[in-house]
Amino acid sequence: MKTNSLFSLVMPLALIPALVLTNPVVNKKTVTHTKTATAPAGLTLPTGFEATVIADNLGQARHLAITPQNDIYVKLNHFKTGKGILFLHQNGDKSTVANSFGNYGGTGMYIKDGYLYASSDEDVYRYKLNAKSEVINPDAPEKIISGLLNRREHESKSIVLDNDGNIYVNVGAYSNSCQVKDRQKGSMGRPGCPILDSAGGIWQFKADKLDQHYGDGVHYAKGIRNTVGLDWNQQNNQLFIMQHGRDQLHDLFPDLYTVQQSAVEPAECLYALKKGDDAGWPYIYYDQERHEKILAPEYGGDSKKTAGEGTIDPAVAFPGHLAPNGLLFYTGNQFPERYKNGAFIAFHGSWNRAPEPQAGYFVVFQPFKDGKPDGKWEVFADGFAGTQAQKESGRAEHRPCGLAQGPDGALYVSDDSKGTIYKITYKK
Amino acid sequence: MSTKRTAIFLSLIIMLFSLGSYAQTKHKSSTHISLATSIANGKNIYIQNCASCHQTDGGGAGNMNPPLIKTTYVLGNKTTLIKIILNGFSDNVEINGQTYQNTMASHDFLKDQEIADVLTYVRNSFTNKASAVTASQVKTVRANNKPAK
Numbered sequence: 001m002k003t004n005s006l007f008s009l010v011m012p013l014a015l016i017p018a019l020v021l022t023n024p025v026v027n028k029k030t031v032t033h034t035k036t037a038t039a040p041a042g043l044t045l046p047t048g049f050e051a052t053v054i055a056d057n058l059g060q061a062r063h064l065a066i067t068p069q070n071d072i073y074v075k076l077n078h079f080k081t082g083k084g085i086l087f088l089h090q091n092g093d094k095s096t097v098a099n100s101f102g103n104y105g106g107t108g109m110y111i112k113d114g115y116l117y118a119s120s121d122e123d124v125y126r127y128k129l130n131a132k133s134e135v136i137n138p139d140a141p142e143k144i145i146s147g148l149l150n151r152r153e154h155e156s157k158s159i160v161l162d163n164d165g166n167i168y169v170n171v172g173a174y175s176n177s178c179q180v181k182d183r184q185k186g187s188m189g190r191p192g193c194p195i196l197d198s199a200g201g202i203w204q205f206k207a208d209k210l211d212q213h214y215g216d217g218v219h220y221a222k223g224i225r226n227t228v229g230l231d232w233n234q235q236n237n238q239l240f241i242m243q244h245g246r247d248q249l250h251d252l253f254p255d256l257y258t259v260q261q262s263a264v265e266p267a268e269c270l271y272a273l274k275k276g277d278d279a280g281w282p283y284i285y286y287d288q289e290r291h292e293k294i295l296a297p298e299y300g301g302d303s304k305k306t307a308g309e310g311t312i313d314p315a316v317a318f319p320g321h322l323a324p325n326g327l328l329f330y331t332g333n334q335f336p337e338r339y340k341n342g343a344f345i346a347f348h349g350s351w352n353r354a355p356e357p358q359a360g361y362f363v364v365f366q367p368f369k370d371g372k373p374d375g376k377w378e379v380f381a382d383g384f385a386g387t388q389a390q391k392e393s394g395r396a397e398h399r400p401c402g403l404a405q406g407p408d409g410a411l412y413v414s415d416d417s418k419g420t421i422y423k424i425t426y427k428k
Numbered sequence: 429m430s431t432k433r434t435a436i437f438l439s440l441i442i443m444l445f446s447l448g449s450y451a452q453t454k455h456k457s458s459t460h461i462s463l464a465t466s467i468a469n470g471k472n473i474y475i476q477n478c479a480s481c482h483q484t485d486g487g488g489a490g491n492m493n494p495p496l497i498k499t500t501y502v503l504g505n506k507t508t509l510i511k512i513i514l515n516g517f518s519d520n521v522e523i524n525g526q527t528y529q530n531t532m533a534s535h536d537f538l539k540d541q542e543i544a545d546v547l548t549y550v551r552n553s554f555t556n557k558a559s560a561v562t563a564s565q566v567k568t569v570r571a572n573n574k575p576a577k
Contacts, residue, residue, distance in 0.1 A: 078491070078527065152520060152529040184516070184533035251480050262480075351489035355479045394483060417490070 058419030101138030189298030332409025470549025486554030
């Protein structure tokens with residue numbers, strides 16, 4: 001990084017604290033756990049936790065990764081000006097953009113073994129890091145995967161690595177429920193859903209091999225409608241993903257589902273995946289209240305008929321349409337013991353509950369014990385949306401998207417609506 | 429002028445006058461009532477068929493479903509707008525600097541009057557203000573509509 005280019009990037013960011021202070025979230029119920037010297041984050045957290053806004057107005061901040069030196073890489077989506085990856089340097093409770101690079105929008109951002117991995121909606125790149133975890137050659141990444149399907153719907157590609165040199169990428173289905181006519185009222189499912197050949201699943205590739213295409217990868221798991229949040233569980237040495245469940249049960253089959261049913265069903269599922277697993281989309285969905293796999297109406301279901309023999313069950317089933325965009329297994333030592341190895345999930349917030357009130361826009365904690373979910377999930381961080389009215393109308397101020405863990409065990413949450421980065425710490 | 433002729437002349441004048449005022453009243457009130465009725469009926473159709481994606485406030489859902497507030501699609505050419513309802517919409521378009529991913533399905537199962545009502549509602553809600561869409565306009569567009577392939 002050259003000093004002059006660094007300065008031109010840093011200067012506009014000197015205004016950020018002022019912008020944050022002029023736009024506090026107004027909510028009487030909100031408890032702010034921030035130091036007096038910092039901008040109020042406006043989040044509600046369990047006792048002992050504090051949230052700090054360490055960056056704001058970055059753009060559509062999707063996933064993020066923290067370096068061992070406590071610096072932050074943020075992947076931006078649909079950016080108009082500038083670059084698609086930001087490198088933020090932390091200084092106390094603030095951060096400044098020290099560098100930016102990458103001429104593509106996207107979602108995936110992950111650091112593993114001296115490389116920064118990033119995805120566009122079609123390709124995956126990696127950048128070698130130096131000893132200070134700075135990208136050595138920001139203009140010349142290695143393109144490791146190319147040509148993944150992007151047909152607009154469910155286009156984002158999230159990424160995570162295991163400990164054996166493999167990278168996992170989701171390819172979302174370009175469809176809601178594989179109907180002959182997508183989202184058409186009453187349209188039935190395409191027989192032997194052809195989408196599943198090249199989308200609606202997780203693909204595994206080599207992390208260090210250049211220019212891989214579908215044929216070079218392993219079709220690791222199928223029958224997954226769309227995934228944005230995924231993480232590698234270090235305790236189980238296993239991939240976990242959060243599926244975005246199908247939309248519009250009532251709109252498409254009004255005789256079988258009420259508006260109210262359609263607002264909360266089907267479940268948003270956390271799956272523990274093994275190679276070859278099938279989660280059953282589009283033929284089935286999971287009903288979180290009956291704890292059963294239900295035959296999709298497009299494939300002859302009547303809202304009650306169960307199906308899905310040979311497909312996996314979720315590890316945890318959450319209420320419908322909350323849009324899980326970030327998943328993180330907490331391995332740090334800063335938070336109290338009960339959080340260790342448990343799952344944090346960032347719910348982006350619903351849209352498909354209308355005309356019923358929208359929900360989500362929070363970070364949830366799911367306790368785990370010995371690699372299995374243990375007890376009920378709880379809302380960990382709330383208040384991103386602003387007021388209750390803003391939440392219920394879906395006109396949220398901030399929308400949680402990515403999660404990352406710092407070397408000191410702090411939890412980071414990105415917001416892809418206003419481009420805010422929150423840092424959550426435990427102060428005892 | 430004979431009495432007879434005067435009587436005919438006068439009655440003609442009265443007839444014309446009353447016809448004219450009748451037509452005027454009818455015209456005025458029918459437009460008024462039908463616009464209000466059309467908007468009210470259109471709101472029901474909107475809630476049942478459109479709100480789950482475009483939302484009750486017409487604001488859409490970021491990156492997925494476009495807003496219906498002051499966009500050229502909503503306020504502009506009625507034929508284009510009617511065709512979106514009849515054929516659905518899956519073009520990759522930018523609306524006020526944003527792109528939207530989700531497919532809109534065809535809603536050709538709605539009757540001409542229902543399409544007219546829902547579009548009139550949309551064109552007169554969410555701070556929009558534009559002329560009504562009529563059932564006969566929908567009928568004409570539907571008759572000339574070549575399904576997109």
